[in-house]
Amino acid sequence: MTSDLQTLIGKLNPTCRKGLEAAAEICVSQTHYNVELEHYLLALAADQPDTDMQAVLRHYDVRVADVKDDLSRFIENFRRGNNRTPALSPYILRLLEQAWLLSSLYFNSGSIRSGALLLALLEHDNLRILIYESCPALKRISADELKPHIQEIISVSREESPLERGRGVSPENKASRIQTPNSETPNLELYTTDLTQRAKKGLIDPIYGRDAEIGQMIDILTRRRQNNPILTGEA
Structure with a gap:
């Protein structure tokens, strides 16, 4: 072979x-x-x-x-x-x-x-x-x-x-990666996960003991430039 x-x-x-x-x-x-x-x-x-x-x-x-x-x-x-x-x-x-x-x-x-x-x-x-x-x-x-x-x-x-x-990964999670017809952001839907939508559906566990990290994310998100936080580390 x-x-x-x-x-x-x-x-x-x-x-x-x-x-x-x-x-x-x-x-x-x-x-x-x-x-x-x-x-x-x-x-x-x-x-x-x-x-x-x-x-x-x-x-x-x-x-x-x-x-x-x-x-x-x-x-x-x-x-x-x-x-x-x-x-x-x-x-x-x-x-x-x-x-x-x-x-x-x-x-x-x-x-x-x-x-x-x-x-x-x-x-x-x-x-x-x-x-x-x-x-x-x-x-x-x-x-x-x-x-x-x-x-x-x-x-x-x-x-x-x-x-x-x-x-x-559940079938629902896989389905969420399918492009929506006529979507304005088809590539985002295909290759990323909408955390806001998952949070609204109650699919994300609460976060405890990460106040400093959450504060950092909020600081980054409120910037006018370079406002894209990157999450790394183990689940």
């Missing part, structure tokens, strides 16, 4: 990593030679409810059963007889590369989610051609239609990155 591939696999969130492991198990059980895109997509669609991928499929009225049937039929035609550890298909490496670009630049995330995998699959010309052939059910979803709305669609997903899981 190349270092690039190892790095990309390390970027997978728990859902996508488990999916890749399940894809390898499917491949081995059927003595196929390579873990292909179809193995991976089948594993992600199979037994993991409440994921980004499931949310996207529901949004476009694509039945999970149809996706599984299409992929299973296509996989039946793969060459069999391998008694060694299967290799990862070059197409999976390409998929992970594209998904990581989307995750870091578009989703502003430090890990790869199944929503990023699906969008990368549909955005990349060669990968899209391959997956439309093996899974016609996915032809109902186009990257051009999906991309502007995907963050709103997956806001109902319970899929988490390791960072989100460690910090206890």
